[in-house]
Amino acid sequence: MAGVEKINGVPVTETQIAEWVAEAEAGYDVEALKRRGRGRPGRGAEPAQVVALRLTADELEALDARAAREHKSRSELIREAIAAFAA
Structure with a gap:
């Protein structure tokens, strides 16, 4: 390897790569991966809206x-x- 590969600042070893290859070759349960979900959990029945808000440094503090x-x-x-x- 020319340089040291890192994940989150931690060097990746050849042993880890071999384990990942073996895991991939064994196959993944696609349905289990789909069930994991993504992102933050919802807060209600509908998707929440993201609203930008500008605050001064004093307000933020x-x-x-x-x-x-x-x-x-x-x-x-x-x-x-x-x-x-609103109440």
């Missing part, structure tokens, strides 16, 4: 501080604020 205090994500806090506003 305040949001992150509150999120840290409440052990929540930015998105959770924003959704809660919208729900409270």
Whole structure:
């Protein structure tokens, strides 16, 4: 090998490659792979919309501080604020 191949910064060994080849040659259960799903789980019956939001540095800092205090994500806090506003 000319250079060292890495995955997430970890060098890939010849042993790992041989194991992956053996696994591929043995075949995969396509139905099991399809069942794994992709992406984040849904939040409702319909796909959720992604909405861009621009915040100032001060607004973002305040949001992150509150999120840290409440052990929540930015998105959770924003959704809660919208729900409270719309109620």
